[in-house]
Amino acid sequence: MDEQESRKRHDDVLLAGFRARASAVGLLQLVVELRRAGAIDADAVGRIRDAMAAELALDRSTARPDQEAQDSVLRHLDQLLAETG
Numbered sequence: 318m319d320e321q322e323s324r325k326r327h328d329d330v331l332l333a334g335f336r337a338r339a340s341a342v343g344l345l346q347l348v349v350e351l352r353r354a355g356a357i358d359a360d361a362v363g364r365i366r367d368a369m370a371a372e373l374a375l376d377r378s379t380a381r382p383d384q385e386a387q388d389s390v391l392r393h394l395d396q397l398l399a400e401t402g
Contacts, residue, residue, distance in 0.1 A: 333397070
């Protein structure tokens with residue numbers, strides 16, 4: 318991953334609402350690597366994405382307690398997990 322890609326990932330993680338960014342980036346990279354290796358399928362990536370989005374939406378619910386908050390989280394997670402194919 319080049320510097321521009323790293324910066325984009327950093328920004329997406331921040332905008333998605335992750336607090337422990339280093340852990341989040343590691344988890345996202347692990348999902349990408351497991352998918353590339355065929356160890357997990359697209360359905361598993363979707364379940365991971367949904368679990369992360371649900372937690373983040375709960376954390377952000379006091380700031381934006383509507384569907385817009387969840388949609389924003391899902392958009393950013395989709396971008397972060399796009400490398401999984």
